[in-house]
Amino acid sequence: xxxxxxxxxxxxxxxxxxxxxxxxxxxxxxxxxxxxxxxxxxxxxxxxxxxxxxxxxxxxxxxxxxxxxxxxxxxxxxxxxxxxxxxxxxxxxxxxxxxxxxxxxxxxxxxxxxxxxxxxxxxxxxxxxxxxxxxxxxxxxxxxxxxxxxxxxxxxxxxxxxxxxxxxxxxxxxxxxxxxxxxxxxxxxxxxxxxxxxxxxxxxxxxxxxxxxxxx
Amino acid sequence: xxxxxxxxxxxxxxxxxxxxxxxxxxxxxxxxxxxxxxxxxxxxxxxxxxxxxxxxxxxxxxxxxxxxxxxxxxxxxxxxxxxxxxxxxxxxxxxxxxxxxxxxxxxxxxxxxxxxxxxxxxxxxxxxxxxxxxxxxxxxxxxxxxxxxxxxxxxxxxxxxxxxxxxxxxxxxxxxxxxxxxxxxxxxxxxxxxxxxxxxxxxxxxxxxxxxxxxxxxxxxxxxxxxxxxxxxxxxxxxxxxxxxxxxxxxxxxxxxxxxxxxxxxxxxxxxxxxxxxxxxxxxxxxxxxxxxxxxxxxxxxxxxxxxxxxxxxxxxxxxxxxxxxxxxxxxxxxxxxxxxxxxxxxxxxxxxxxxxxxxxxxxxxxxxxxxxxxxxxxxxxxxxxxxxxxxxxxxxxxxxxxxxxxxxxxxxxxxxxxxxxxxxxxxxxxxxxxxxxxxxxxxxxxxxxxxxxxxxxxxxxxxxxxxxxxxxxxxxxxxxxxxxxxxxxxxxxxxxxxxxxxxxxxxxxxxxxxxxxxxxxx
Numbered sequence: 001x002x003x004x005x006x007x008x009x010x011x012x013x014x015x016x017x018x019x020x021x022x023x024x025x026x027x028x029x030x031x032x033x034x035x036x037x038x039x040x041x042x043x044x045x046x047x048x049x050x051x052x053x054x055x056x057x058x059x060x061x062x063x064x065x066x067x068x069x070x071x072x073x074x075x076x077x078x079x080x081x082x083x084x085x086x087x088x089x090x091x092x093x094x095x096x097x098x099x100x101x102x103x104x105x106x107x108x109x110x111x112x113x114x115x116x117x118x119x120x121x122x123x124x125x126x127x128x129x130x131x132x133x134x135x136x137x138x139x140x141x142x143x144x145x146x147x148x149x150x151x152x153x154x155x156x157x158x159x160x161x162x163x164x165x166x167x168x169x170x171x172x173x174x175x176x177x178x179x180x181x182x183x184x185x186x187x188x189x190x191x192x193x194x195x196x197x198x199x200x201x202x203x204x205x206x207x208x209x210x211x212x213x214x215x216x
Numbered sequence: 217x218x219x220x221x222x223x224x225x226x227x228x229x230x231x232x233x234x235x236x237x238x239x240x241x242x243x244x245x246x247x248x249x250x251x252x253x254x255x256x257x258x259x260x261x262x263x264x265x266x267x268x269x270x271x272x273x274x275x276x277x278x279x280x281x282x283x284x285x286x287x288x289x290x291x292x293x294x295x296x297x298x299x300x301x302x303x304x305x306x307x308x309x310x311x312x313x314x315x316x317x318x319x320x321x322x323x324x325x326x327x328x329x330x331x332x333x334x335x336x337x338x339x340x341x342x343x344x345x346x347x348x349x350x351x352x353x354x355x356x357x358x359x360x361x362x363x364x365x366x367x368x369x370x371x372x373x374x375x376x377x378x379x380x381x382x383x384x385x386x387x388x389x390x391x392x393x394x395x396x397x398x399x400x401x402x403x404x405x406x407x408x409x410x411x412x413x414x415x416x417x418x419x420x421x422x423x424x425x426x427x428x429x430x431x432x433x434x435x436x437x438x439x440x441x442x443x444x445x446x447x448x449x450x451x452x453x454x455x456x457x458x459x460x461x462x463x464x465x466x467x468x469x470x471x472x473x474x475x476x477x478x479x480x481x482x483x484x485x486x487x488x489x490x491x492x493x494x495x496x497x498x499x500x501x502x503x504x505x506x507x508x509x510x511x512x513x514x515x516x517x518x519x520x521x522x523x524x525x526x527x528x529x530x531x532x533x534x535x536x537x538x539x540x541x542x543x544x545x546x547x548x549x550x551x552x553x554x555x556x557x558x559x560x561x562x563x564x565x566x567x568x569x570x571x572x573x574x575x576x577x578x579x580x581x582x583x584x585x586x587x588x589x590x591x592x593x594x595x596x597x598x599x600x601x602x603x604x605x606x607x608x609x610x611x612x613x614x615x616x617x618x619x620x621x622x623x624x625x626x627x628x629x630x631x632x633x634x635x636x637x638x639x640x641x642x643x644x645x646x647x648x649x650x651x652x653x654x655x656x657x658x659x660x661x662x663x664x665x666x667x668x669x670x671x672x673x674x675x676x677x678x679x680x681x682x683x684x685x686x687x688x689x690x691x692x693x694x695x696x697x698x699x700x701x702x703x704x705x706x707x708x709x710x711x712x713x714x715x716x717x718x719x720x721x722x723x724x725x726x727x728x729x730x731x732x733x734x735x736x737x738x739x
Binding site: 011012015036037040041043055056059060062074075078079081093094097098100113116117119120135136138139157158211212213214 | 445446449450451452454475477478490491492494495496498500504505507511514515517518520521522525
């Protein structure tokens with residue numbers, strides 16, 4: 001298992017080292033809290049960041065598994081297309097935006113605008129999310145085990161939003177549908193895979209009221 | 217106030233019920249309160265007995281059962297009816313009936329300050345002599361990213377096709393643009409709608425993905441756009457071109473995002489954009505993953521990283537506050553900055569935004585150039601002027617004002633066959649340019665249309681060459697504002713160019729600028 005100390009490296013040096021190192025066993029990265037864009041565009045391998053991570057960790061991830069042992073900055077897994085990003089602590093503003101695929105798991109809380117314009121990823125937050133989570137989602141799942149802030153799932157276009165707790169206010173173009181057995185089985189599978197303690201039967205399901213909510 | 221003789225009345229006799237069956241219909245005469253129409257007692261035919269009495273209320277046209285009557289102003293409406301022109305009146309009726317604002321395609325119409333009141337100053341006896349266009353060389357090459365990336369973009373002529381997305385444009389139109397770029401050595405741009413796979417090899421001059429058969433020389437470049445909607449974007453997408461363009465805004469609708477209505481999201485568009493068929497594809501007005509200038513710097517850093525530091529990074533700006541916006545792009549790490557004036561086109565926008573938002577292209581360039589100069593990067597970070605550039609003359613003027621290259625968006629569509637009907641958003645383009653319907657798309661042959669685009673670029677290149685050499689320059693990069701004069705005070709005030717006759721910039725510009733800015737560019 002290779003360890004890279006990022007303390008004196010810039011983004012180019014760290015990501016070049018990661019690209020060269022992710023072919024075998026997981027690569028451990030230390031002291032990476034001030035670098036933004038760690039693991040950008042990685043296609044495979046496993047990276048474990050033992051410190052906090054800066055902004056844009058796992059941006060454009062195309063198949064790698066990236067784990068952050070502590071907290072992450074803004075825009076976790078931005079525009080990811082495949083792979084897995086797991087944040088053991090909290091994630092800041094804009095987690096899982098613009099994702100086409102893959103899975104994001106935040107074991108703490110996530111900030112505002114989580115999963116905005118999600119186009120196919122599964123984004124799971126075991127704590128609470130801030131305002132506007134799920135805004136303009138087009139596809140994929142947002143699963144919030146805790147509570148949500150204002151304008152939850154605002155202007156949802158397609159995709160599904162699940163929540164175990166309460167929201168402060170629900171967004172435009174949303175409707176609440178009953179949880180089906182398939183929904184419960186799907187959540188149960190995710191919870192087992194990522195070892196999340198939650199009961200699918202208490203979740204609520206939100207879908208789009210219309211798939212064409214714009215133009216006047 | 218109605219004016220005597222202000223309207224022409226046309227009655228289509230083939231449709232008119234009375235003309236076909238005299239005496240059977242007199243609706244127009246019955247509803248007209250001004251005595252314009254009368255029924256001939258003997259023949260039973262309807263006649264227009266008093267043109268001058270018509271006030272243009274159009275109640276006759278409204279009630280005509282055969283829709284046979286048209287009323288038109290006898291002279292330009294801007295003389296007889298402005299501001300209550302027929303189109304303004306109809307727009308209000310439309311809003312009153314439907315509650316909807318107007319959407320349309322293409323760009324700003326009507327008079328806005330443009331390049332026409334700028335003239336080119338040729339060389340004569342007091343300056344360096346003009347050069348011989350037929351015998352002597354003129355360097356028009358533009359290199360973008362030469363100090364910042366491994367594979368700079370080297371435009372063979374100082375032009376680009378600006379971003380026009382697949383979705384707004386048909387696949388065939390996108391292919392034609394790529395072929396036109398390959399034939400002339402310029403760059404085409406994916407736009408924000410993702411990559412049409414064929415673009416990636418056609419733009420480089422190849423006829424197939426394998427790149428074994430180079431059909432078109434010298435081969436062009438493909439700029440990959442990164443925008444607020446992020447349609448079809450992945451690490452592979454970013455690496456499929458020769459440059460990445462960060463879209464901030466566009467001339468036709470600055471401050472708004474893009475919006476492809478669900479009706480245009482066909483299976484092909486769905487596949488490329490990665491959204492379900494029939495879904496509205498909204499590009500937000502701003503990046504949700506950028507909140508500060510530092511974020512933008514980090515974004516540029518990871519874009520360079522994901523593309524292995526090979527490609528230049530472009531920015532595209534709408535017409536807002538050119539000095540501050542260009543300064544921010546420079547700070548964020550741009551290699552080239554496109555600034556799109558308000559006349560720039562679009563596939564779909566609210567009419568009021570296209571008509572009334574943003575500033576003209578000629579007013580964008582001077583502050584943008586000033587920012588580049590203040591940062592010491594003029595001609596190093598390249599400036600590309602967009603928005604209503606129609607020919608080599610406009611492009612030359614933009615470059616003499618300080619731009620390094622110019623882009624033809626609307627002009628490219630016209631070169632492909634467009635007749636400018638302002639209805640791109642309807643998806644029924646009869647020339648197959650902005651339609652996704654198979655029967656319309658079949659009318660556009662990508663190779664033949666690519667040749668038309670290449671011809672257009674060849675002609676404009678020659679125009680720029682003529683103007684550059686008659687101004688005494690051997691290269692477009694030698695051009696300066698000294699090669700231009702404003703022909704009216706308004707243009708001189710907007711641009712800082714010297715005013716014809718007065719032979720200097722207007723006093724407030726002279727006070728603002730150091731003497732070097734408008735100095736003689738002859739070397």
